[in-house]
Amino acid sequence: MGNFDKKLEKFWSVFYEHQGYTKVITGLENTLIIAVVGLAIGIIIGTLIAIIRVLPKYRMLPRILNGFCTFYVGLFRGTPIVVQLLVTYYVALPLLGINMPALNVCVLVFGLNSGAYVSEIMRGGILSVDPGQMEAGRALGLSYRVAMMKIVVPQAVKNILPTLGNEFIALIKETSVVSFVGAADLYVAFNYIGSNSYEFMVPYLVMALIYIVLVAIAALLVKLMERSLRKSDRRN
Amino acid sequence: MIDVIDLRKSFGNLEVLKGINITINKGEKIAIIGPSGSGKSTLLRCLNCLEDPTSGSVIFDGVDIADMKVNINIHRRHMGMVFQQFNLFNNKTVIDNIMLAPVHIGIQDLRQKKLKNLFIRGRNFISRDKKELYPITTSKAEIKTKAKENAMRLLKRIGLEDKANVYPSTLSGGQKQRIAIIRALAMNPKVMLFDEPTSALDPEMVGEVLDLIRQLADEGMTMVIVTHEMGFAREVATRVLFMDEGKIVEDNTPEEIFTNPQNPRTQGFLSKVL
Numbered sequence: 001m002g003n004f005d006k007k008l009e010k011f012w013s014v015f016y017e018h019q020g021y022t023k024v025i026t027g028l029e030n031t032l033i034i035a036v037v038g039l040a041i042g043i044i045i046g047t048l049i050a051i052i053r054v055l056p057k058y059r060m061l062p063r064i065l066n067g068f069c070t071f072y073v074g075l076f077r078g079t080p081i082v083v084q085l086l087v088t089y090y091v092a093l094p095l096l097g098i099n100m101p102a103l104n105v106c107v108l109v110f111g112l113n114s115g116a117y118v119s120e121i122m123r124g125g126i127l128s129v130d131p132g133q134m135e136a137g138r139a140l141g142l143s144y145r146v147a148m149m150k151i152v153v154p155q156a157v158k159n160i161l162p163t164l165g166n167e168f169i170a171l172i173k174e175t176s177v178v179s180f181v182g183a184a185d186l187y188v189a190f191n192y193i194g195s196n197s198y199e200f201m202v203p204y205l206v207m208a209l210i211y212i213v214l215v216a217i218a219a220l221l222v223k224l225m226e227r228s229l230r231k232s233d234r235r236n
Numbered sequence: 237m238i239d240v241i242d243l244r245k246s247f248g249n250l251e252v253l254k255g256i257n258i259t260i261n262k263g264e265k266i267a268i269i270g271p272s273g274s275g276k277s278t279l280l281r282c283l284n285c286l287e288d289p290t291s292g293s294v295i296f297d298g299v300d301i302a303d304m305k306v307n308i309n310i311h312r313r314h315m316g317m318v319f320q321q322f323n324l325f326n327n328k329t330v331i332d333n334i335m336l337a338p339v340h341i342g343i344q345d346l347r348q349k350k351l352k353n354l355f356i357r358g359r360n361f362i363s364r365d366k367k368e369l370y371p372i373t374t375s376k377a378e379i380k381t382k383a384k385e386n387a388m389r390l391l392k393r394i395g396l397e398d399k400a401n402v403y404p405s406t407l408s409g410g411q412k413q414r415i416a417i418i419r420a421l422a423m424n425p426k427v428m429l430f431d432e433p434t435s436a437l438d439p440e441m442v443g444e445v446l447d448l449i450r451q452l453a454d455e456g457m458t459m460v461i462v463t464h465e466m467g468f469a470r471e472v473a474t475r476v477l478f479m480d481e482g483k484i485v486e487d488n489t490p491e492e493i494f495t496n497p498q499n500p501r502t503q504g505f506l507s508k509v510l
Contacts, residue, residue, distance in 0.1 A: 130321075130323070132319060132321050132323035133323060133325060133326065135286055135319070135323060136317075136319060136323035136324070136325065136416075137325070137337075138286065138309075138312065139284060139286060139312060139315075139316075139317035139319075139420075140312070140313070140317075140336075140337035140419070140420070140423060141309050141310070141311075141312040141313035141337060141341060141423065142309065142336075142337055142340060142341075143309050146340060150336065150340070151325050151327065151328075151336075154327045155326055155327045158327070
């Protein structure tokens, strides 16, 4: 493994002495921004879609909205995220005449994409809440919307938190494709170090380690949140 | 107070209620008995439109609440409902369970009044004939403190004030049901609907819940109770309805129904359960 020492040295020289770490930090930042903001957008969109999809469908409007949501979910679950990124960045936005930095496009696409997944998770969560909870709220004179937002959704969120954490972890890892549209994430940073030191083994190894640490931290956060939300539960 | 006129309800092809007519007067305590599947619970749930009637009307305080155009939420505030499965909000503490609806509705009314006043002010500014503003006598904080006081008073009444800040999952069935009852009472309803309030309880807890319902009855609350507790129905009710196959078969005083049932189906049912 004498060879490995040399590789490590090469990596260190580019990483530290040639300021490669600034790129890594920017990449890490971007990765986290895309994952966190993407998930936030996803949760908002997902909750809205989930509520629309569980609405009673006596009237016309919920049916039309429901059709739209089905289309949306089908579209974003039916295509790979790379394709969505490419189409948005190179087709949709230029056609609309919008000029947007690559990072913002990534946040947007990841948000829309995770919205489709979160909506299905959230729908399952809402359906898992005892219908009696909604009935009790309605019987007290609360509107459907208020009963939904104050009683059903909070309980649904608690039920789906582990799955939502899973989605967050998946999102962190999926961000590694954003270099397709030129956003600078971790992959871009380590690729830069690799190509400048003509040596890819150590950079990619370190990259893998960083992803593992990120995911471990995310898992820990989800666990802590679950614990604090479990106050009203029987299993403590 | 409540007039039910030719109420029908179908689930798909199954007609559960086949033309129900009842008049419920203020102060009456009505027990609905009958075999399972006879439509008792469905009838009760149609009274506050938790199930939308397929046809017919439910006139409550002069308004047909079965009409889809009526804002049902306003009328439901005056009808308390207690469920077989308690249905306390699992994500709220006991006191929040009781306060949620009064606080929310109080604040909502306040907001609406303020909004209307804003319009009137704008109108008064332009027009000559000045309109009076809606009087605003309360504030958000006051609504909350009042609701809290009321909730604590009700909790004290059932002797559970020490449970105010716990979650429902830590309570026994009897405690849950009593809290569900005072949660409905916190809205000062004109009528209380009980949907088999003791059917999901352990036998030793039935008593405490029935005692509370009995108290309410003695205070003159109008109530409709779907129940399998024949003794209780006999003791508390002023009128008993016997239902079978989606129809009210017999409607009489408890004395008459239990000692001298007229209809053969009532006789058959009572001979099985008594």
